[in-house]
Amino acid sequence: MSSTTNSPTHHTSTIGAIGAPSRRNTELALLVFAVVIPVFAYANVGLAINDEVPAGLLSYGIGLGLLAGIGHLVVRKFAPYADPLLLPLATLLNGLGLVAIWRLDQSKLLQSLPNYVTAAPRQLLYTALGIAMFVVVLIFLKDHRALQRYTYISMFVALVLLLLPLVPGLGADVFGAKIWIRVPGLGSVQPGEFAKIVLAVFFAGYLMVKRDALALASRRFMGLYLPRGRDLGPILVVWAISILILVFETDLGTSLLFFGMFVIMLYVATERTSWIVFGLLMSAVGAVGVASFEPHIQTRVQAWLDPMREYMLSRNGSNDGILHSEQAMQALWAFGSGGTLGTGWGQGHSELIRFAANSDFILATFGEELGLAGVMAILLIYALIVERGVRTALAARDPFGKLLAVGLSGAFALQVFVVAGGVMGLIPLTGMTMPFLAYGGSSVLANWALIGILMRISDTARRPAPAPAPNPDAEMTQVVRP
Amino acid sequence: MSELTLTVMRLGFLAVLWLFVIVAVQVIRSDLFGTRVTQRGARREAARPQQAARQAAPPQQRGQQGGGRQRRNAPTKLVVSEGTLTGTTVALQGQTITLGRAHDSTIVLDDDYASSRHARIYPDRDGQWIVEDLGSTNGTYLDRTRLTTPTPIPLGAPIRIGKTVIELRK
Numbered sequence: 001m002s003s004t005t006n007s008p009t010h011h012t013s014t015i016g017a018i019g020a021p022s023r024r025n026t027e028l029a030l031l032v033f034a035v036v037i038p039v040f041a042y043a044n045v046g047l048a049i050n051d052e053v054p055a056g057l058l059s060y061g062i063g064l065g066l067l068a069g070i071g072h073l074v075v076r077k078f079a080p081y082a083d084p085l086l087l088p089l090a091t092l093l094n095g096l097g098l099v100a101i102w103r104l105d106q107s108k109l110l111q112s113l114p115n116y117v118t119a120a121p122r123q124l125l126y127t128a129l130g131i132a133m134f135v136v137v138l139i140f141l142k143d144h145r146a147l148q149r150y151t152y153i154s155m156f157v158a159l160v161l162l163l164l165p166l167v168p169g170l171g172a173d174v175f176g177a178k179i180w181i182r183v184p185g186l187g188s189v190q191p192g193e194f195a196k197i198v199l200a201v202f203f204a205g206y207l208m209v210k211r212d213a214l215a216l217a218s219r220r221f222m223g224l225y226l227p228r229g230r231d232l233g234p235i236l237v238v239w240a241i242s243i244l245i246l247v248f249e250t251d252l253g254t255s256l257l258f259f260g261m262f263v264i265m266l267y268v269a270t271e272r273t274s275w276i277v278f279g280l281l282m283s284a285v286g287a288v289g290v291a292s293f294e295p296h297i298q299t300r301v302q303a304w305l306d307p308m309r310e311y312m313l314s315r316n317g318s319n320d321g322i323l324h325s326e327q328a329m330q331a332l333w334a335f336g337s338g339g340t341l342g343t344g345w346g347q348g349h350s351e352l353i354r355f356a357a358n359s360d361f362i363l364a365t366f367g368e369e370l371g372l373a374g375v376m377a378i379l380l381i382y383a384l385i386v387e388r389g390v391r392t393a394l395a396a397r398d399p400f401g402k403l404l405a406v407g408l409s410g411a412f413a414l415q416v417f418v419v420a421g422g423v424m425g426l427i428p429l430t431g432m433t434m435p436f437l438a439y440g441g442s443s444v445l446a447n448w449a450l451i452g453i454l455m456r457i458s459d460t461a462r463r464p465a466p467a468p469a470p471n472p473d474a475e476m477t478q479v480v481r482p
Numbered sequence: 483m484s485e486l487t488l489t490v491m492r493l494g495f496l497a498v499l500w501l502f503v504i505v506a507v508q509v510i511r512s513d514l515f516g517t518r519v520t521q522r523g524a525r526r527e528a529a530r531p532q533q534a535a536r537q538a539a540p541p542q543q544r545g546q547q548g549g550g551r552q553r554r555n556a557p558t559k560l561v562v563s564e565g566t567l568t569g570t571t572v573a574l575q576g577q578t579i580t581l582g583r584a585h586d587s588t589i590v591l592d593d594d595y596a597s598s599r600h601a602r603i604y605p606d607r608d609g610q611w612i613v614e615d616l617g618s619t620n621g622t623y624l625d626r627t628r629l630t631t632p633t634p635i636p637l638g639a640p641i642r643i644g645k646t647v648i649e650l651r652k
Contacts, residue, residue: 344492
């Protein structure tokens, strides 16, 4: 890479591109940090609740450390140039989620609920499976461009995954939203979480081929590029499918995630603002339209507009045939009583949320026990994961990798926004899980796979390029003829 | 457990959590990489032990250490004023700049009339910038004269290489 010829003067220096260092040692240091923090939190919960360091501290710490260590070693071997931050950030969130779930397990109120299972050991198992998933992705996905071959198969698989919960006998209606399937011997699986990744593969492959037609063939009207009618086809189809999900599975979250991811990727692929305008208009029309006749969505919207009314209805045992819930109000109270610095681990009362306190509503536990300061830190950690994903997309050299990285990090960001916004009362609540923090096998597995794919793309992107081949016509300089 | 201990742990945990975020952001900061400038030649032996530490420092400091005395009217940048690279500027920091069609030139010229190693521009011992033709096919012109020997470059004088014109500016 040296650019200068030897020179007799001592001023000579070389200019060359600094190759990306592999940064694996940085990752290891951060990873140690990311394991120590949850162990500290775990000890803190034990001291606050039972006045003693919990008995499982050592095994828990070793367990998390071992999982993270395996992940790190595999990255060292199979993706040595991958981004150094993704693994530690995900490990920290997963570890903190485990602590919060264990902390809620300690609550007498939750233990007395019917159907309550001690969640922490299961979540540790899911984490192990999640890391295994991460390892499998890194080992077997040698090059993310291989996924491009499965563009249309991915579309088919994603549709099947999204529609599975509607199959009679397989789908399970859990508190209004039909997003689960029962697999005998395995328990419930949320196929939507996996569909998110498969869909990103399909959108990336499809848009890579069609983006020129979508970007260039358009008329300009009032400052917006209007696409041709036939190019509107795909966005209309995706919109229709997401509306169908909303109607038949009554799940606002998956529908929003599905459509939002498509609009983000469409915008990145074509650089046309008009797609975002169209997307926002269409999702607004769709959401309002469906909300006008779907009672489950209406309840959610009402609980969002007036959580106190829902709370009172639930308390008074209202009998109008609709399931009222005090969750939304309890979550808001949890955030409120947390204040700026929180009550401290184990000293809040977020168990009052009862059902789903350790899954959809887990952010409220962090809000109460770590306060605004802690929630901001956690949201920043999510933001850093998304930032690394987008940075990977910027660094990627192939359009498919770029689109896939943007799609995956966009879906991740949307999911965090939808869940955090719902729990905090910014938007109506939807039945989705906070990635890595919340209790749930599907979510943990799918998100570790997502991180694995991002790391694979970033490894390819940051790997130093091979030295350029000597230019065959380097010496063929034309001669100026007077 | 006493109230005080729990308060200390509570605040301590938040501090550790934020420390992690800050460290992560620092890692991102150190992850931005540009170009590496390595001293060569006579200072090589002396510079070697310090090189590792210097690589992180901004390049301006290094350039001045290597370039010795900076003259008051010294040019600070090289500007391409004609040709396909019009508008490109290269900061002059005491390093040699090579021009040509070869991939490893400092300024790679996409120009059929330039040779692969066409010319170089370097500062002499007093910090005066010199242009030297490296035996090119079509020659290097300073103003209107074809160069035969290494020649000092006056500020703002056009140097023509094929279809490209460059000049030094303050």
